Amino acid sequence: MTTAADYTEKIPNNVGLASDRRLQRALESWQPDFLSWWESMGPALPTRDVYLRTAVSVGREGWAHWGFVPMRDYRWGVFLAERDPGRRIGFGQHKGEPVWDKVPGEYRADLRRLIVIQGDTEPASVEQQRNLGATAPSLYDLRNLFQVNVEEGRHLWAMVYLLHAYFGREGREEAEELLHRNSGSQDSPRILGAFNEETPDWLSFYMFTYFTDRDGKYQLGTLKESAFDPLSRTCEFMLKEEAHHMMVGTTGVDRVVERTAQVMAENDTDDVAGYGVIPLPVIQKYLNFHYSVSLDLFGGETSTNVANYYTAGLKGRWMEDRRKDDHRLTGDSIMVDALVDAGDGEPGIGQVEVAALTGLNTDLRRQYIADCLSGVNRWNRILAGAGLPHRLRLPHVAFNRKVGAFAGIEASPDGERLSAEEWQRRRGEWLPTDVDKTFVRSLMRPVYQRGKIAAWIAPPRNGINGKPFDYDYVHLA
Ligand SMILES: [Fe+2]
Numbered sequence: 001m002t003t004a005a006d007y008t009e010k011i012p013n014n015v016g017l018a019s020d021r022r023l024q025r026a027l028e029s030w031q032p033d034f035l036s037w038w039e040s041m042g043p044a045l046p047t048r049d050v051y052l053r054t055a056v057s058v059g060r061e062g063w064a065h066w067g068f069v070p071m072r073d074y075r076w077g078v079f080l081a082e083r084d085p086g087r088r089i090g091f092g093q094h095k096g097e098p099v100w101d102k103v104p105g106e107y108r109a110d111l112r113r114l115i116v117i118q119g120d121t122e123p124a125s126v127e128q129q130r131n132l133g134a135t136a137p138s139l140y141d142l143r144n145l146f147q148v149n150v151e152e153g154r155h156l157w158a159m160v161y162l163l164h165a166y167f168g169r170e171g172r173e174e175a176e177e178l179l180h181r182n183s184g185s186q187d188s189p190r191i192l193g194a195f196n197e198e199t200p201d202w203l204s205f206y207m208f209t210y211f212t213d214r215d216g217k218y219q220l221g222t223l224k225e226s227a228f229d230p231l232s233r234t235c236e237f238m239l240k241e242e243a244h245h246m247m248v249g250t251t252g253v254d255r256v257v258e259r260t261a262q263v264m265a266e267n268d269t270d271d272v273a274g275y276g277v278i279p280l281p282v283i284q285k286y287l288n289f290h291y292s293v294s295l296d297l298f299g300g301e302t303s304t305n306v307a308n309y310y311t312a313g314l315k316g317r318w319m320e321d322r323r324k325d326d327h328r329l330t331g332d333s334i335m336v337d338a339l340v341d342a343g344d345g346e347p348g349i350g351q352v353e354v355a356a357l358t359g360l361n362t363d364l365r366r367q368y369i370a371d372c373l374s375g376v377n378r379w380n381r382i383l384a385g386a387g388l389p390h391r392l393r394l395p396h397v398a399f400n401r402k403v404g405a406f407a408g409i410e411a412s413p414d415g416e417r418l419s420a421e422e423w424q425r426r427r428g429e430w431l432p433t434d435v436d437k438t439f440v441r442s443l444m445r446p447v448y449q450r451g452k453i454a455a456w457i458a459p460p461r462n463g464i465n466g467k468p469f470d471y472d473y474v475h476l477a
């Protein structure tokens, strides 16, 4: 197994595709379908070329090549992190046994399902972000959008490789389906709710890359632990690319908050809409929305499927090897969020104790929430730095949920139970209203001149790959 990619091939790869003619032919016949999907569902803004990184190796040093590429000619490839020949299963009933190079028959259906669900999210976000190029606040941001888009396309390749290489005819059929389902489609929507929501403006894009892409990071983290070694190695490399997507979201929200705070401080007012920046309460509503729909991606607080995946060794915990327990969890328990009897006949928001294995979704979600909190703290430091008393915050886990224990109730961002009627009356205080969305959209006018930036967002501290902010990152067609 080499780490450098073979770029003489039609499909760049480090998996020795040239020595497996059947698989190579299968993937080469999927490639035109992928390209026609990219043409019809990928970035809509016509460009000549874009300053992009392309993965060329999976080694620690210099894994990416940088340069101007026409996006259609981007070399989407198949890259797995280097094999660790001594790797052993880290958890579950097979703990300590050597990892698997093939899919064990009894886990075939479950593994395929896990790969399809992950794979479905990758092209979905490209579809959601299709029209954002038309309103990019700068060439720097436009480049970042396209970088995220091509890499989500590559993540689709990563999952499709596994389906083709290890799951036979059913895998090939699933690979086709990944291009046929579409975000927001009436007939064949994407599998998970958050991936059928629109990303109509750049504030949504930054919130999406902060909150929803971050869910992806955590899911990949659990699959990286998998006993099925090719899945583990694929996810390990995807996580490397994912770090950039996290940066785009984190610094994107930073810059929106920074600009708003600046205008608030300069004009000594909270009412900054008239100055052409996004008021803090609107930023908070967007945060509330993207955070709550992203929490839904973690599934129910308890899940016997996920318990079985863990026991079987298919999907581990975030940072499994740092956990100080037996990595089997058969006798352990965990407190999970739940509706409990509040004593007045009405169910209230509380917690119950369940078997640790059944509560694994909650465990993962808590890791995620702690990570989200670090972003909020960062944005609050920007507000504090501008001398403002205002603060952003994460809403309660029961707020605006469609999945899990709180799907059937309504709650305020403080976690106070509300009647359906009160929720309807007050939801506009907490979630973006049509007026808010129209206002945000009204600010979204493209800025394509080198070194210029839209008035509603601060410029980034640094450019990309050592280039300055005013670099010509994108050449429009
Ligand atoms: Fe991805």
Ligand SMILES: [Fe+2]
Residues within 6 Å of the ligand: 152, 213, 216, 242, 245
């Ligand atoms: Fe991503």
